[in-house]
Amino acid sequence: MAVAKQKLSVPFDYDKYLRKDKLPHIWCPGCGHGIVLKSLLRAIDNKELSKDDLCMVSGIGCSSRTPGYVDFNTLHTIHGRAFSFATGLKLAKPSLKMIIATGDGDAMAIGGNHFIHTCRRNIDMLIIVYSNAIYGMTGGQSSPTTPIGSIATTARYGNVEPPFDICEMAKAAGATFVARGTAYHTQELERTFTEALGHKGTAVVEVIDSCPIYFGRMNKQRGASEMMENIEKNGTFSVKQADKLPDEKKEGKLVRGILHRVERPEYCEQYDKLIVAKATK
Amino acid sequence: MAEPEKKLPRIEISERRCKACSICVDFCPTNVLEIRGTSCVVKDLEACTRCQLCDLRCPDFAIRVFD
């Protein structure tokens, strides 16, 4: 199916996947989370996935409000533990197509342990980390991905902690599909999500997006568009450009695209293949 | 001979959903849109090339461009 390349005569109908009565959503003006969600919905449409099978699980934070807006089986849980709730759901009912909506704080700080063990198990789920380097819901505190020197309400003198590289973390922990995108590169993100949804195993997609209200205002960014331009567009380069660009042009920038993809047995399949087979012999 | 009348696109904006963040305005390659009050509005429909960038980047599910 050709997607997104054609000039659309009819725009994409997001409403068929949304709980329309819940809009407008709670995200601030200019927050990139809605753009990420739209890319995901187009990818879901590309894969022709059934709403009855889709199950979106989240923790706590701005990103974790995503499940409330999509007309799937949706679970908004407690801070950092979405992975564990989702693991229980998936193992109990492998027919569910799991998607986790989480943020840099939810996944990398309070949920760090569950994140790495989910990747290690390679249980079939797509983990979307909305990465905006800040705790938005609580009003702009520094997170494990806040760059050194950035200002936050709990880092008034500038953050001194080095940030995590979410993709490197996912890869090291054993995720079998690891990618990075941005809200600015929305069509590229749709393609990445489409690939990720077709992957068997734990797929982690980090999406760089912007929090203009908290991060932006504290860090002298003039608005959402400027942040998208500076951080998402100019602060990244694609994996295709990586070989062509000289090192100085890559300095301090993040690479976008599918960064890691391997085949490894998936947890639920292994459970059936190894454990159940031996137990019932 | 008179030129056939150019078929204009139709841009649908939901004022209820729009939060006037200005992303669509700032990234429109042909300067079709502007913010008026608390919503985005069409300023110059004739300039629209139907590229869909406004729709793709609207975080609020508020704008759609029909051919």
Place this chain on the structure above:
Amino acid sequence: MAAKKKLMQGNEACAAGALYAGCKFYAGYPITPSTEVAEIMSVELPKIGGKFIQMEDEIASMAATIGGSLAGLKSLTATSGPGFSLKQEALGYACITEVPCVIINVMRGGPSTGYPTGPSQSDIMQAKWGTHGDHPVIALTPAYVQEILDETVRAFNLSEKYRTPVIVLFDEIVGHMREPITIPEPGDLEVVDREKPDCTPEEYKPYDDTKLIAPLAPFGDGYRFHVTGLNHSEDGFPTNNSEMIDKNNRRIMQKIDDNIDDICKNDESNLEDAEIGLFAVGSTSRSAKFSVNAAREKGIKAGLLRPLTIWPFPDKAVSELAEKCKVIIVPELNLGQMVNEVKRVAAGRCEVIGIHRVDGEPIKPAQITELIEKYS
């Protein structure tokens, strides 16, 4: 046909009870003195189409257990003191989202790491107040190996019936004790299955407030709905409406309050003419029973009230006891938890005396007998 007898350990009987009740999902983390439950479930569940997973920590175990239940499977986790502490936030989530599940807590000495291999009854109050916010609590307290099996089945039944987590508390002594028990045949014990909605997905409200307990649809069966730990309205979505918040918060308590008689269960011995009452659970109640029998042999009118449901607290039974006794003795392996509840209910109608022990040793009959004789 002769009933099937078997020598079993308490923790083993717990797993047997869970399987009898139809448990099909277990998520847990190793912790002394409850680990045997996980070990047995890891062997047995895959044989019957069930799922077992050892999670990365206690928090994840509780969360995965709730996930398993939302997918429609009867779900269990087992732990002990420190692990029970870690499970509390997710336990509260199960309360507000009304997801059935059973949590076994084989109580050990505390605080903190405390005395992992020593018995204790110091989580009685944690079971009631461990998670934040007002919330419904059902907690059962078996004292014999046979009872662990039977009460684990009852825990699942109550959990599925009332759409709420149920905690089973027993101390290390009972958990590791071996006794001959009767294994029930299918049909011997009641097994309650979760009510499923009979309406269309369009009509379905996961927290239908015209009902005290709405049926819970499993995820993935066409009933697409939202579950959140935020205060929510009857459709499951977050709400700021104070009327709705109030209504829901009260309803989840009312589920328990309106069904006290169905949930509460007591074992009474020699209470008819008792002047000295004993109130005890778990291993301590076994010592108490011994002391009551010894006292009766000497002509002392002692009797034992042994609750099998500690939460909701057996107010009615304790009140009756306070009415007829001059003293209620409360032996417990902590520094005073149940005793204050008994005092609350007795409300000055009789004396209430605690016997407390936190040195990792059980309360022995001699200690209780001494006090009974003092009051006789």
